[in-house]
Amino acid sequence: KHSWIFGEFHNDYETILKIYNKNYKLEDFCYLVTKSFKYKSNIVNQDLFEAKDIRTSLNFGHTLAHVLEALAEDHAIQYIPHGIAVAHGLLFIFNSGLISQTKDHEDTIEILKDLTKKYPIVHIKEITLIEIEKLIIQDKKNEDKSLCLLSLPSYGHFSLLIQKAEIPPVTQKFSVTYISKLMNEYINTFS
Numbered sequence: 355k356h357s358w359i360f361g362e363f364h365n366d367y368e369t370i371l372k373i374y375n376k377n378y379k380l381e382d383f384c385y386l387v388t389k390s391f392k393y394k395s396n397i398v399n400q401d402l403f404e405a406k407d408i409r410t411s412l413n414f415g416h417t418l419a420h421v422l423e424a425l426a427e428d429h430a431i432q433y434i435p436h437g438i439a440v441a442h443g444l445l446f447i448f449n450s451g452l453i454s455q456t457k458d459h460e461d462t463i464e465i466l467k468d469l470t471k472k473y474p475i476v477h478i479k480e481i482t483l484i485e486i487e488k489l490i491i492q493d494k495k496n497e498d499k500s501l502c503l504l505s506l507p508s509y510g511h512f513s514l515l516i517q518k519a520e521i522p523p524v525t526q527k528f529s530v531t532y533i534s535k536l537m538n539e540y541i542n543t544f545s
Contacts, residue, residue, distance in 0.1 A: 500530055
């Protein structure tokens with residue numbers, strides 16, 4: 355997520371792949387954790403009091419992740435760790451065409467596809483569109499109950515190499531009905 359937001363995925367890819375394939379050294383973890391601290395502190399420092407649409411970028415992939423976690427709490431699906439739920443959230447955003455991507459982003463998407471295939475959404479009971487809508491409406495970010503706020507940072511949105519006079523917004527509004535439908539389709543591809 356951080357590598358995507360900061361336009362560093364290609365620089366981090368080799369290290370991510372080593373860790374993902376369990377062929378890593380302690381230095382590989384230190385490298386990524388240090389970069390993640392740098393990325394996150396950069397965003398938090400730009401928006402200390404969450405008054406701008408900057409800190410929202412840290413929620414990239416989290417809307418579906420929170421729905422999945424709530425479904426697991428309701429015993430509709432098996433428990434999914436938070437990081438895996440976020441990976442599903444990111445893949446959902448890419449697969450749904452909610453964010454623009456190019457051929458350069460295929461490596462990112464392939465890792466997410468592989469990860470979500472290894473850790474699929476396992477249904478315990480049927481999940482309805484109404485259940486998903488209700489969970490989205492309950493999200494604290496959605497003050498207007500008919501709209502879903504999704505954090506959709508573009509690739510390199512917060513690049514440390516490019517100083518932007520003004521950062522474009524990272525949050526877009528979609529109808530709850532529309533996003534619920536897309537999420538329902540994504541979730542049910544695993545049934």
